[in-house]
Amino acid sequence: MTPATVETQEELTQAFAIQGLNSWYGSFHALKGVSMTIPEKRVTAIIGPSGCGKSTLIRCLNRINDLIPGFRVEGQIAFKGQNLYDPALDPIQVRLQIGMVFQKPNPFPKSIYDNVAFGPRLCGEKDRSKLDAIVEESLRKAALWGEVKEKLKQSALALSGGQQQRLCIARTLAVGPEVLLLDEPCSALDPIATAKIEELLMDLKKSYTVVLVTHNMQQAARASDYTGFMLLGELVEFALTAKIFTNPTNSRTEAYITGRFG
Amino acid sequence: MKLEGAVLRNLLARRRRAEWIFKIAASGALLFALGTLGVLLLDVLRDGLGWLDWDFLTHFPSRKPEQAGILSALAGTFYLMILTILIAFPLGVGAAIYLEEYAKKHWFSRIVEVNIANLAGVPSVIYGLLGLELFVRTMGLGRSLIAGALTMALLVLPIIIIAAREAIRTVPNPIREASYALGASRWQTVWHQVLPVAFPGMLTGSILAFSRAIGEASPLITLGALTYIAFLPDGLTSPFTVIPIQIFNWVSRPQKAFLNCAAAAILVMLAILLAMNAVAVFLRHRTQRRMTL
Numbered sequence: 001m002t003p004a005t006v007e008t009q010e011e012l013t014q015a016f017a018i019q020g021l022n023s024w025y026g027s028f029h030a031l032k033g034v035s036m037t038i039p040e041k042r043v044t045a046i047i048g049p050s051g052c053g054k055s056t057l058i059r060c061l062n063r064i065n066d067l068i069p070g071f072r073v074e075g076q077i078a079f080k081g082q083n084l085y086d087p088a089l090d091p092i093q094v095r096l097q098i099g100m101v102f103q104k105p106n107p108f109p110k111s112i113y114d115n116v117a118f119g120p121r122l123c124g125e126k127d128r129s130k131l132d133a134i135v136e137e138s139l140r141k142a143a144l145w146g147e148v149k150e151k152l153k154q155s156a157l158a159l160s161g162g163q164q165q166r167l168c169i170a171r172t173l174a175v176g177p178e179v180l181l182l183d184e185p186c187s188a189l190d191p192i193a194t195a196k197i198e199e200l201l202m203d204l205k206k207s208y209t210v211v212l213v214t215h216n217m218q219q220a221a222r223a224s225d226y227t228g229f230m231l232l233g234e235l236v237e238f239a240l241t242a243k244i245f246t247n248p249t250n251s252r253t254e255a256y257i258t259g260r261f262g
Numbered sequence: 263m264k265l266e267g268a269v270l271r272n273l274l275a276r277r278r279r280a281e282w283i284f285k286i287a288a289s290g291a292l293l294f295a296l297g298t299l300g301v302l303l304l305d306v307l308r309d310g311l312g313w314l315d316w317d318f319l320t321h322f323p324s325r326k327p328e329q330a331g332i333l334s335a336l337a338g339t340f341y342l343m344i345l346t347i348l349i350a351f352p353l354g355v356g357a358a359i360y361l362e363e364y365a366k367k368h369w370f371s372r373i374v375e376v377n378i379a380n381l382a383g384v385p386s387v388i389y390g391l392l393g394l395e396l397f398v399r400t401m402g403l404g405r406s407l408i409a410g411a412l413t414m415a416l417l418v419l420p421i422i423i424i425a426a427r428e429a430i431r432t433v434p435n436p437i438r439e440a441s442y443a444l445g446a447s448r449w450q451t452v453w454h455q456v457l458p459v460a461f462p463g464m465l466t467g468s469i470l471a472f473s474r475a476i477g478e479a480s481p482l483i484t485l486g487a488l489t490y491i492a493f494l495p496d497g498l499t500s501p502f503t504v505i506p507i508q509i510f511n512w513v514s515r516p517q518k519a520f521l522n523c524a525a526a527a528i529l530v531m532l533a534i535l536l537a538m539n540a541v542a543v544f545l546r547h548r549t550q551r552r553m554t555l
Contacts, residue, residue: 064443069367096445106436109459118454119444168440175444 012039014080015179015209016061021075023056025068030056032233033075038226043201043210045224045241047217049256053233054213055103058181060084061211062098063091079179096123099172100181104188105164107156107171112148115156115167119175134174142170143200162193166200179209187215198223217257221245229253306532310525318526322492323508327519332527334491335508338407339534341495342504343476345411346418351468353415354422358464361423362430363452382420389417390484398485405486408498413481418471425467429460462549466542473538477531479506505531 016038023031031053038044046054059065060073063084077084084094108115116135117125125131135152139145144166148159156167165185172180182201186194201210201223214220220227221241228238229250237244237253248254265273321331365371393413403409433456441451482504490511491503505527512524 062443064439067439067442092445092447095443100443102436102439102443104436106434106440108437108440108455118441118446122444122446122450122454171440171444 012042014038015040016211017076017078019076019078021057021060021073021077023060023065023071023073025056026070030233031060031073034230034233034235036228036235036238038209038211040209041205041207042225043205043212043223044226044228045212045214045220046228046230047214047220047256048230048236050215052230054230055183057230058100058183058211058213061179061181062095062100064095064100066091096175097177098179098181099175099177100183101165101168101172101185103184105161105168107159107164107167109155109157111153112156112159112167113152116171116174119171123175138170138174139167141173141204142166143196143203144170160193162189162196165189165193165197169197169200169204173208177208179211180204182210182212184213184215186219194219217245229256231256306525306528308525309522310527310529313522313526314529318523319530323490323511327517327523330512330520330523332505332508332523332530334494335503335505335527336530337494338491338502339476339504341407342411342414342502343472345407345498346414346475347468347472349411350415350418350422350472354419354468355426355464357419357423358426358430359452359456362427363448363456378420378423382424386417386478386481387484389413390481392416393481393485404499405488405501406499407495407502410482410485410487410502410504413485414475414478417478417481418468418475421471421474422464422468425471426460426464429463429467430456432463433459462545466546469538469542469545473535473542476504476534476538477506479504479510482507483510505534 014037016036018034018036018038021031021034022029034053034057046057048054056065060077061079061084065071065073073085079094079098082089108118110118113135116138117131120131120134125134136145136149139148144163147163148167156164159167165188169180169185186197189197198219201212204210205225212220212224224241226238227241227244229236229244229248229252231252237248237250239249244253245257248257318331319336320333321329322333323335324330361371361374365374390413393409393416397403397409397412398405401409403412437455437459438451441455446454487507488501488503491501495502509524509527509531512520512527
């Protein structure tokens, strides 16, 4: 693979094209004119201090914020040319294509198997052997199969935090999405579990577009190809990760990554 | 400030005294409650235990106290409760699901919420009058088992809705988000994720509501349920009686011996209530174990 430093955005296929995105929770203006293009099959990190709107942005990408009363969005998000907020488009279809993993591991209070099989079953898959295959494949992709293959019938709540988060990734992959949105997936995990997830991301970006929101600048620097820096609802700078962390254009980006605020 | 000698001792003694007085007052309050209950129970046991035997449970009421039994009242209570549960539980849970998962939070749902809480406080006689007018007269159901069950269902419905909503609210939101993020619809999320977690909580809350309803006589008396029935209900439109009405009937008789019948019936009633509450505790315990697994 070509190193990220010599790539330019033009050479890559776009996954998301975001144009002038504004959003509000009630009267609170959370996103202010965000425009960016997120490339396919790369890891794109969004960093910034708490409350800067990075989670709001990622939660717009699979329309999960539709569920929050009083949430409103203006502007355009296109996913491979399709307007995600097209009124004719069913949000369920969006979420099947664009999977999401949340900040705190949130396995269902069911068995490991049933957690992973939940998505495929919703889509009508009843065939036991097909389900078995999907569960195994998804757990393998999430680097969890070896640890849980003997206890698929046990409660997912008995797993450790890091295992639970990888189970949540497996559960998301089982639906067969093209994109993985990760909203601070490691903030509740210890460093060893975090390292495992980052290693997994390296692997997953071969087949998936990954968008990673993180608090942790080292994580963005280690795990991502592109990085966007957000502040107070605005996208301050968006560029190759190497550039953001070595030679940022904007003085506010520089102040943040060198630890002078945030 | 530094306290020494007599001043310090005095202060500590005062505190100990206050501590002691408070302890006595609190345990006194508990003893009063337990004591009253104990006296009641003893009184009922003394009057009723001798009369409580198999014959009492398997005989119809009679003019002669020695031959009187509560079979028809027991059967009536049993059928009435089953019917009430079948009517009120699905309705209450459905309403709670709507209010918690579907309704937009605006002024209308607020009004509905406040009214449900108010309805839970309406005296049961009022429900009896409503049942008399609506089910017995307007709908022409007569003084039947089904009219009684519908009235009882109305009586417990607000409590069930409130209990079911509380249970639904204990389901963590991240579970719902995870479900939606996997492409689940609202109904799939409710059915597969919310209900399994909330169900035992709904059940315990509802059982407590039903065990309150089982002891109610006034709405059924208002409704016109009969006090003397010497047959078993044979259908939804059959006349019926229940244990509380039977008790009410016996204590208003002039013969002393009927008081013993009433006491024995109260013991049966207490046993049923205890059993229902035990089921509620058992279910709650089982859920807690499953959730923390």
